[in-house]
Amino acid sequence: MRHFGFLKNSQATQLFHRQPQEVAIDSPAPLLAAFLGATLYCPGDRPKIAKDVVKQASRGCVSMVLCLEDAIADSAVPAAEVNVADAIRTLHHLSVDKPDTDLPLLFVRVRTPEQMLRVAEACGAGLALLSGFVVPKFENETGYAEAFFVALRQIQRHSGADGSQGGKRLRLMPILESPSMIHSETRASALSSIRRILHDNRDDVLAARIGATDLSSAFGLRRSRDLTVYDVQVVASVISDIVNVLGRSEDSFVITGTVWEHYSTERILRPQLRLTPFVEANERDLRHRLMLGGLDGLIREISLDQANGLLGKTVIHPTHVSVVHALSVVSHEEFLDASVILGNVGGGASASPYGNKMNEAKPHSAWAHKTMLRAQAFGVASESTTFVDLLEASMR
Numbered sequence: 001m002r003h004f005g006f007l008k009n010s011q012a013t014q015l016f017h018r019q020p021q022e023v024a025i026d027s028p029a030p031l032l033a034a035f036l037g038a039t040l041y042c043p044g045d046r047p048k049i050a051k052d053v054v055k056q057a058s059r060g061c062v063s064m065v066l067c068l069e070d071a072i073a074d075s076a077v078p079a080a081e082v083n084v085a086d087a088i089r090t091l092h093h094l095s096v097d098k099p100d101t102d103l104p105l106l107f108v109r110v111r112t113p114e115q116m117l118r119v120a121e122a123c124g125a126g127l128a129l130l131s132g133f134v135v136p137k138f139e140n141e142t143g144y145a146e147a148f149f150v151a152l153r154q155i156q157r158h159s160g161a162d163g164s165q166g167g168k169r170l171r172l173m174p175i176l177e178s179p180s181m182i183h184s185e186t187r188a189s190a191l192s193s194i195r196r197i198l199h200d201n202r203d204d205v206l207a208a209r210i211g212a213t214d215l216s217s218a219f220g221l222r223r224s225r226d227l228t229v230y231d232v233q234v235v236a237s238v239i240s241d242i243v244n245v246l247g248r249s250e251d252s253f254v255i256t257g258t259v260w261e262h263y264s265t266e267r268i269l270r271p272q273l274r275l276t277p278f279v280e281a282n283e284r285d286l287r288h289r290l291m292l293g294g295l296d297g298l299i300r301e302i303s304l305d306q307a308n309g310l311l312g313k314t315v316i317h318p319t320h321v322s323v324v325h326a327l328s329v330v331s332h333e334e335f336l337d338a339s340v341i342l343g344n345v346g347g348g349a350s351a352s353p354y355g356n357k358m359n360e361a362k363p364h365s366a367w368a369h370k371t372m373l374r375a376q377a378f379g380v381a382s383e384s385t386t387f388v389d390l391l392e393a394s395m396r
Contacts, residue, residue: 001062001102003037003325003378004394011393017332020379023062025105025131026168032131033207033254035377036105036312038324039063041259043071044080044108049087050094057102060394061321065314067109068119069136070213081115084108085122092126107173109134113151120155127159130170132206137214138174139181140193148172149201163203171204176242177211182218187238191245198246198253205253208246209314210239212258225262228301230308239308247309249366257305257313260298260320295323302327311374322394329390330375332383338368338375 003020004012012019023035040061042049053064066084068077088108094101106129110116116133123130135148149172156162156170163169180190198205215235216222223232230236239258246253302313302324313324330338336353344350344361352359381390 001035001104003035003062003328004060005102006058006060007393015382015385015389015393016329016379017335017382017385018375018380021376023377025129029169029171029203029206030252030254030373031376032105034311034373036063036207036254036256037328037378038313038315038321039065039107039209039256040104040318040321041065041067041071041109041314041316044068044084045072045076046083049083050090053087053091053103053106054094054101056318056321057104059318059321060325061104061318063105063107063131065107065109065134067134068115069109069111071109077111077115081119081122085119085124085126088123088129089126092123092129095129103129105131107132107134109136109175111136113147116148116151117154120159127155127161127170128168131168132171132173134173134175134209136175136211137178138176138194139178139190140197141180141190145174145194145197148174149197149204152204169203171206172201173206173209174198175209175211177214179218181242182215182238187241191241195245195251199251207254207256207312208242209256210242210258210310213261215258225297228297228304229258230301230304239310243309254312255310257302257310259314259316260301261316262297263317263319295319298323299327311370319395323391325378326387326390326394328374328378329387330371330378330380332381332385334371335375335380337364338371341365341368342372 001024002022023031038061040056042052042064044066046052049066056064066087068080068084072080088106091103095103108119108130110119110133120127133152138145140146152170152172159170161168161170176194178190180186181194198208212229212235215238216232219234221232221235223229229239243255247255298320305313315321315324333354337359340353341359341361341364347361349358349360
């Protein structure tokens with residue numbers, strides 16, 4: 001798998017200073033976590049899941065979650081379990097018969113540890129295709145979280161997917177959205193407890209996800225497409241505390257951005273995309289398409305995600321994937337700054353290669369390491385490439 005793998009060689013050479021790195025299901029966990037990008041959710045009761053997975057992979061999607069939790073009705077759960085397992089087995093057969101078929105990293109979002117065990121067993125040999133499971137409403141104070149790790153280790157032992165032989169390891173992605181973590185009077189202790197269990201099971205954790213829908217639901221709120229999650233202050237405060245506890249440099253947890261749940265709807269506020277970059281790139285029509293699809297709000301939220309230490313995003317519509325990935329590419333300026341910072345082992349400060357900021361080797365080193373990891377996953381744009389160019393190439 002490789003981000004922007006759908007581009008022709010000539011396009012990729014023109015757009016990238018360094019192209020994205022090839023990633024496999026058994027690649028190192030830090031690279032896999034950074035590589036997730038736009039993780040597309042698919043309801044577990046959707047017909048023809050296997051066909052949809054192949055289709056989205058061909059369009060650049062590199063991670064998908066087959067959802068058995070809130071995306072489907074309670075009454076549909078038994079049939080959805082069968083549907084998801086059938087799809088995974090079908091995709092596994094396809095990968096064996098046609099090894100060159102591109103498939104995304106696949107996860108199943110489950111409701112309980114017991115369901116996780118059932119799905120794993122039902123997948124049979126297809127379990128080899130899975131990268132792991134997504135755990136909703138993750139909290140550790142009642143033993144709920146530990147039960148998922150116990151189930152995971154049982155699955156690992158039976159399938160050999162524990163990484164002991166240097167191969168693929170099944171992992172969990174917890175979703176931080178439990179009431180005890182949301183409410184201010186219990187948040188600090190809940191997050192501290194979550195941090196402890198994630199550290200205790202570090203090898204089994206790929207990334208932490210934030211459940212904005214449940215965070216908002218706790219207060220009866222829902223943001224419009226004209227606002228970002230950071231405009232909803234009570235939710236933004238939870239995100240801030242999550243980053244404070246799990247986003248520390250020494251922890252190295254990848255925390256993904258919250259879901260963007262809007263697509264084409266009527267707008268109230270003015271567009272949030274400046275005209276100038278699109279005029280300079282001769283892409284006025286692209287700007288118009290982005291605004292019609294309500295994607296200017298998504299672009300702004302992704303920028304704020306990155307400024308607040310989040311990487312990647314949960315998405316529910318295929319049109320969102322290319323936007324997330326285009327904005328995740330490391331700019332030429334960022335790459336040069338990171339290279340200089342990491343090359344300055346003696347510390348100190350100096351003007352940036354672009355001559356527009358100061359680089360301090362020690363304070364900026366953690367940022368530089370994260371930037372280089374993102375560069376491996378998403379590539380480095382050429383000096384003349386703008387985000388508009390990347391969007392235009394992605395939104396085919």
